[in-house]
Amino acid sequence: MQMQSTVEIVSPRGGVVLRAADGSYVLAQQIDAKPLRAAQVLVGTLDDVGIDGATDLDTGASYQFFVEAYGLSREAALMALA
Numbered sequence: 281m282q283m284q285s286t287v288e289i290v291s292p293r294g295g296v297v298l299r300a301a302d303g304s305y306v307l308a309q310q311i312d313a314k315p316l317r318a319a320q321v322l323v324g325t326l327d328d329v330g331i332d333g334a335t336d337l338d339t340g341a342s343y344q345f346f347v348e349a350y351g352l353s354r355e356a357a358l359m360a361l362a
Contacts, residue, residue, distance in 0.1 A: 281327055285334070287320040288354075289361065296345065297357045298326060305357035308332075308345040316343065326350065 285298040285306060296316060298306040306326050310316060322343065324334025327350050335342045349360065 282323055282325060283327055284321060284323050284337075285326055287316050287318055287322065289358070290316045290318065291361055295361045297354075297361055298322070299354075300326070300350070304350065305352040305354050306350045307348045307352060307357045307360050309348065310343065311346050312344045314341060314343055 284301045287296060288299050289297040294310045296308045296310050298308065300306060308326065311331065321337045322334035323337060325332045326334055326345065326347055329347055331344065332347050333342055333344050
């Protein structure tokens with residue numbers, strides 16, 4: 281299902297924490313080399329474990345992720361990223 285999410289944190293190793301529109305958090309690994317930035321708004325299917333994509337609403341650029349977990353609290357996502 282398509283959902284809007286906001287990039288919260290991008291780690292130098294490719295880990296990403298996204299905040300979903302419902303307030304839950306997604307932990308993912310970016311599997312492409314396009315630069316992401318905090319506060320970037322993406323729309324995509326990031327609510328299933330596995331490879332998924334999302335598109336930047338402003339630029340139309342698409343990004344690929346391996347979603348490790350979704351429906352997390354912020355604390356859980358940050359601890360898993362560390």
